[in-house]
Amino acid sequence: xxxxxxxxxxxxxxxxxxxxxxxxxxxxxxxxxxxxxxxxxxxxxxxxxxxxxxxxxxxxxxxxxxxxxxxxxxxxxxxxxxxxxxxxxx
Numbered sequence: 001x002x003x004x005x006x007x008x009x010x011x012x013x014x015x016x017x018x019x020x021x022x023x024x025x026x027x028x029x030x031x032x033x034x035x036x037x038x039x040x041x042x043x044x045x046x047x048x049x050x051x052x053x054x055x056x057x058x059x060x061x062x063x064x065x066x067x068x069x070x071x072x073x074x075x076x077x078x079x080x081x082x083x084x085x086x087x088x089x090x
Contacts, residue, residue, distance in 0.1 A: 006069075013070055014060060 013019050020028075035052060039045045066074040073079045 009070065010060075010064070013064075 032052070035048060039048050042048075063074065064070065066072075067079065071079060
């Protein structure tokens with residue numbers, strides 16, 4: 001798969017409104033808001049925010065590995081080969 005096609009696919013999955021349940025999406029943004037609220041004035045703010053970003057990338061890559069580039073179901077990811085965008089998670 002060409003690199004730009006791979007990157008486009010990763011961005012589609014990462015930012016798809018259907019790739020995460022509403023509960024997971026809400027928890028993710030609430031956690032981000034809590035981190036910003038409590039640590040914004042801390043000297044550790046950028047370290048904590050960067051660590052959260054690295055953890056998010058690690059989880060994304062782990063799921064990509066376990067789903068064989070989003071072509072197999074795993075955990076919360078339900079693959080639907082009839083869905084051309086492949087972002088069918090419920």
